[in-house]
Amino acid sequence: MSDINHRWMEKYPELGSGPISTEPYISPEWYDREKDKIFRKVWLCVGRASEIPKAGDYKVKRLAAADTSIILIRGKDQKVRAFHNACAHRGNTVVTETGEETFGSSKAAIVTCRFHGWVYDAEGTLKQVPSEQRFYDCFSKDKNGLTPVHFDMWEGFMFVNVAAEPESSLTEYLGEYATHFAGYPFDDLDYGFTYSTYLDCNWKVAHDAFAEAYHVDTIHAGSFPNVFSTGLQNVKLMGPHRTCAVCLTLNAKPTPVAGIANALAGASLVSVRGESMLPATINPDKRDDFAFELSVLFPNTLLHVAEGIWFTHQFWPIGHNKTLWEGRYYVKAPETYGQRWATEHAMTLQRNAWLEDTATMEDTQRAMQSRAKLEQHLQDDEILIRHGAVVVDQFVNA
Amino acid sequence: MTSITLPAGFSDLEPFIDWALPSADERQTKRRTATRAQLKAFYDAMLPRLEAVLAAADAYPLGKLPAELHPLYHMALSMAEVAPHIELYGGAPGVPYAFEETRFIAAHGAQDTALGLPPTVMA
Numbered sequence: 001m002s003d004i005n006h007r008w009m010e011k012y013p014e015l016g017s018g019p020i021s022t023e024p025y026i027s028p029e030w031y032d033r034e035k036d037k038i039f040r041k042v043w044l045c046v047g048r049a050s051e052i053p054k055a056g057d058y059k060v061k062r063l064a065a066a067d068t069s070i071i072l073i074r075g076k077d078q079k080v081r082a083f084h085n086a087c088a089h090r091g092n093t094v095v096t097e098t099g100e101e102t103f104g105s106s107k108a109a110i111v112t113c114r115f116h117g118w119v120y121d122a123e124g125t126l127k128q129v130p131s132e133q134r135f136y137d138c139f140s141k142d143k144n145g146l147t148p149v150h151f152d153m154w155e156g157f158m159f160v161n162v163a164a165e166p167e168s169s170l171t172e173y174l175g176e177y178a179t180h181f182a183g184y185p186f187d188d189l190d191y192g193f194t195y196s197t198y199l200d201c202n203w204k205v206a207h208d209a210f211a212e213a214y215h216v217d218t219i220h221a222g223s224f225p226n227v228f229s230t231g232l233q234n235v236k237l238m239g240p241h242r243t244c245a246v247c248l249t250l251n252a253k254p255t256p257v258a259g260i261a262n263a264l265a266g267a268s269l270v271s272v273r274g275e276s277m278l279p280a281t282i283n284p285d286k287r288d289d290f291a292f293e294l295s296v297l298f299p300n301t302l303l304h305v306a307e308g309i310w311f312t313h314q315f316w317p318i319g320h321n322k323t324l325w326e327g328r329y330y331v332k333a334p335e336t337y338g339q340r341w342a343t344e345h346a347m348t349l350q351r352n353a354w355l356e357d358t359a360t361m362e363d364t365q366r367a368m369q370s371r372a373k374l375e376q377h378l379q380d381d382e383i384l385i386r387h388g389a390v391v392v393d394q395f396v397n398a
Numbered sequence: 399m400t401s402i403t404l405p406a407g408f409s410d411l412e413p414f415i416d417w418a419l420p421s422a423d424e425r426q427t428k429r430r431t432a433t434r435a436q437l438k439a440f441y442d443a444m445l446p447r448l449e450a451v452l453a454a455a456d457a458y459p460l461g462k463l464p465a466e467l468h469p470l471y472h473m474a475l476s477m478a479e480v481a482p483h484i485e486l487y488g489g490a491p492g493v494p495y496a497f498e499e500t501r502f503i504a505a506h507g508a509q510d511t512a513l514g515l516p517p518t519v520m521a
Contacts, residue, residue: 193517196505255485257481261478264452
């Protein structure tokens with residue numbers, strides 16, 4: 001007879017049940033080790049291939065935790081390749097960056113360094129060096145292309161790995177996580193909103209705040225007042241990755257404007273829908289109270305899927321107590337002005353819920369830094385946080 | 399601003415024409431800096447007219463809304479921004495117990511929503 005209160009500890013006893021140290025959240029030294037042992041070693045999700053749809057389109061993504069920026073560029077052969085954004089001449093960035101993400105497009109599928117006009121193509125080859133004859137015999141264009149970064153794709157998501165030789169392929173790295181989500185219509189639901197901010201907290205504080213449903217009844221009493229958490233279901237740990245079903249009950253009829261929105265489009269998380277678009281692996285028991293699948297693609301991507309909507313949170317470490325958060329919300333492209341309006345209503349509610357979610361993070365960091373408490377206590381439904389702490393510890397101490 | 403008018407049949411909403419704001423950023427700022435009374439008055443005026451406003455916009459394919467209907471549609475979008483504050487937050491202009499709203503950056507925030515463009519930032 002299983003104990004309903006401790007079902008996840010019984011399923012995954014190897015994670016233990018003791019308190020978790022706060023040191024990894026507040027130590028600059030620990031963060032340096034995370035950079036070396038995690039962010040410079042594993043595959044990182046850096047966007048959707050649909051963000052750079054045409055030959056010559058490129059995106060530059062800063063990865064502070066790996067001390068680099070990556071150019072993702074689509075070649076004339078339609079293949080996307082990844083390179084460090086560093087010029088072979090004197091090390092300047094080739095594409096001038098305007099922020100965490102810089103987008104551009106080149107009809108000729110080339111990028112040109114602003115500093116002295118060195119030109120590289122989408123295969124990374126150095127094509128042109130102004131006044132090339134003034135360089136010496138030891139210099140050769142052939143040996144001075146852009147430095148490639150390992151790149152691969154899964155379900156339309158772009159991944160990079162900055163290790164010289166990754167320890168595993170992307171397929172091996174994702175393992176069962178890839179099959180769990182395979183078949184979800186990510187590309188059909190490609191109408192995406194992006195929000196971002198810098199949070200004065202460790203990336204794991206941000207991760208943890210989103211990786212449980214225990215907070216729904218308190219933190220979201222404002223935006224989702226009639227929604228109550230009925231706990232996690234179907235927790236599945238898959239190597240460094242993890243997933244579960246978040247189940248919620250809806251107790252009241254929608255508010256007047258929400259009712260109008262729901263009639264126009266089922267874009268809101270808090271609306272009831274008909275036929276399923278979910279793969280059989282998700283909500284396998286077809287529970288009525290299933291709200292969304294909450295998963296963590298290690299280390300820093302949270303992927304949530306539901307009927308008609310999916311969303312991600314990414315936590316990009318900037319320092320041991322500074323994190324870039326990016327929240328993205330995707331629905332099917334609206335076909336009418338009414339549907340576009342309903343999407344705006346749903347996105348607004350979701351944004352407000354994210355404002356509620358992020359509210360605790362900087363407070364948590366400051367309190368942890370006081371060292372008044374040196375450990376945190378996790379209940380059974382906070383197993384995703386426990387698993388995260390165990391996995392980070394394994395990587396850092398490997 | 400003063401030259402904006404609403405189409406025939408919607409002149410009752412003209413006292414609220416200052417809510418006819420093209421971008422999500424403008425609508426959020428307007429809501430955040432409004433008084434409780436202003437939010438309530440706008441909500442009360444818009445609620446019985448919202449479905450008619452959206453039906454008027456839906457007479458046109460997405461992306462083809464005539465310019466004279468843009469202000470009306472922008473007001474409906476302001477209603478999407480304001481409604482949670484009346485219906486869920488007890489009339490408060492800000493999201494209660496929340497992170498600082500001005501620190502959240504919306505990638506699509508400056509776009510004119512009536513144009514019907516995808517909000518995704520792309521190359």
